[in-house]
Amino acid sequence: MMQNDVVVVGGGISGLSLAYYCVQAGMKTTIVEKNESTGGSFASPRYSSGGREFWLELGAHTCYSSYRNLLGIVEKCGLMGSITPRAKVPFSLYSDGQVKSLVSSLDIPELLFSAPKIFSLKKNGMSVKSYYSQIVGQKNYRNVISHFFNAVPSQVTDDFPADMMFKSREKRKDVLKNYTFAEGLQSVARAITSGSGLNVFTSSEILSLRRENGLYIITASNGTEYSAKAVGLAVPSAEASRLLGTMDPVIAGHLGLLKAASVDSVGVVIRKENLSMKPVAALISPNDIFFSAVSRDTVPDDNFRGFAFHFRPGLDEKTKMTRICEVLGIGPSRIEKTFTRGNTVPTLQLGHHQWLEKTDTLLAGKKNLLLTGNYFSGMAIEDCVSRSKSEFGRIAF
Numbered sequence: 001m002m003q004n005d006v007v008v009v010g011g012g013i014s015g016l017s018l019a020y021y022c023v024q025a026g027m028k029t030t031i032v033e034k035n036e037s038t039g040g041s042f043a044s045p046r047y048s049s050g051g052r053e054f055w056l057e058l059g060a061h062t063c064y065s066s067y068r069n070l071l072g073i074v075e076k077c078g079l080m081g082s083i084t085p086r087a088k089v090p091f092s093l094y095s096d097g098q099v100k101s102l103v104s105s106l107d108i109p110e111l112l113f114s115a116p117k118i119f120s121l122k123k124n125g126m127s128v129k130s131y132y133s134q135i136v137g138q139k140n141y142r143n144v145i146s147h148f149f150n151a152v153p154s155q156v157t158d159d160f161p162a163d164m165m166f167k168s169r170e171k172r173k174d175v176l177k178n179y180t181f182a183e184g185l186q187s188v189a190r191a192i193t194s195g196s197g198l199n200v201f202t203s204s205e206i207l208s209l210r211r212e213n214g215l216y217i218i219t220a221s222n223g224t225e226y227s228a229k230a231v232g233l234a235v236p237s238a239e240a241s242r243l244l245g246t247m248d249p250v251i252a253g254h255l256g257l258l259k260a261a262s263v264d265s266v267g268v269v270i271r272k273e274n275l276s277m278k279p280v281a282a283l284i285s286p287n288d289i290f291f292s293a294v295s296r297d298t299v300p301d302d303n304f305r306g307f308a309f310h311f312r313p314g315l316d317e318k319t320k321m322t323r324i325c326e327v328l329g330i331g332p333s334r335i336e337k338t339f340t341r342g343n344t345v346p347t348l349q350l351g352h353h354q355w356l357e358k359t360d361t362l363l364a365g366k367k368n369l370l371l372t373g374n375y376f377s378g379m380a381i382e383d384c385v386s387r388s389k390s391e392f393g394r395i396a397f
């Protein structure tokens with residue numbers, strides 16, 4: 001059995017950043033991921049044709065200068081040089097078969113009348129709907145802005161706590177305001193896992209945890225067992241709840257209170273000459289079967305264009321491909337390559353702050369059980385890395 005100081009379950013940015021901090025502190029660390037590669041929602045699959053390389057994002061796509069903890073890791077991993085600017089192309093609405101600009105869809109008098117409330121209204125204790133419908137006006141919120149918010153976690157966000165979406169954080173002045181990486185965000189995962197000292201196991205799903213002689217025993221689907229002084233769970237809340245099930249029913253039950261949404265993401269690659277649509281950052285389609293179609297036009301390529309459609313779950317492949325072709329105005333034969341991925345995003349609700357306080361109270365006496373992920377103080381990348389950093393700070397063995 002492989003002996004470790006720390007085993008991290010889940011190789012998305014939450015697990016990778018937690019593992020990174022542990023390795024830096026000289027701890028013998030292993031990360032175990034069920035997919036073929038690490039990254040989780042940092043998924044930037046590559047397409048190669050006739051010697052031409054392309055990649056697109058099936059999950060997260062944008063980082064900001066305010067992502068200080070992420071940037072700290074990026075810097076140490078030697079990745080600052082691959083930070084790439086995002087071209088200024090618009091986020092647009094797609095409705096009635098047409099691409100419309102955000103501004104042209106807004107009721108400007110209503111916006112001008114409502115906007116001054118931004119100086120007096122506090123987000124604390126308010127839902128996204130109650131806060132933003134006052135800031136932009138009810139009609140603007142209903143017809144335009146709510147759809148942009150829904151596109152972020154691919155679900156209806158009316159009841160999300162307003163202070164957990166679009167947080168203001170201190171920016172780094174020496175870094176681009178928003179950026180990606182030369183080969184997409186998954187480069188960050190590759191850089192962390194290729195650093196020395198981290199043991200990485202992919203295509204290995206963790207099935208169970210148990211305690212034995214003061215150690216955690218972590219069992220994978222291929223029968224491998226890992227032992228560790230501390231375990232970090234960096235998987236969706238329902239999975240963390242399942243893994244803790246019999247070993248820690250109180251925390252498992254508490255995690256089980258949270259909800260999450262599944263997102264079926266389908267990425268398509270098209271030759272540039274076969275697509276006439278003007279460059280966009282993303283298309284947001286109100287009340288459609290997809291929440292958004294995020295484009296690679298933010299990092300223009302000479303040969304290809306790519307879109308990741310984030311669909312509501314449960315649709316069959318034919319329905320999704322038909323809608324993709326309708327929106328892009330192309331026949332199926334124009335699609336060079338298709339990639340698919342299932343993403344899980346938390347459903348945050350008012351009262352989440354209390355849930356979080358209770359979580360940290362329950363964990364207070366358990367220095368060797370670390371919980372991280374995108375369901376703590378927010379789902380942005382920096383929220384995940386910050387959570388991992390503070391969980392790393394709790395380890396004591």
Ligand SMILES: Cc1cc2nc3c(=O)[nH]c(=O)nc-3n(C[C@H](O)[C@H](O)[C@H](O)COP(=O)(O)OP(=O)(O)OC[C@H]3O[C@@H](n4cnc5c(N)ncnc54)[C@H](O)[C@@H]3O)c2cc1C
Nearest residue numbers: 010012013014034040041059060061062206343373374381
């Ligand atoms: C479509 C989309 C777009 C987004 N865009 C942005 C953006 O532009 N900017 C931003 O800041 N944030 C964005 N986010 C949010 C952010 O990317 C995510 O919240 C963050 O990447 C989640 O990281 P994570 O490690 O917590 O979870 P995940 O990335 O979901 O990773 C969890 C990992 O655990 C693995 N796993 C699960 N169960 C097991 C098991 N039993 N054994 C082993 N492994 C297991 C999974 O396979 C997965 O790899 C976006 C999210 C999505 C879905």
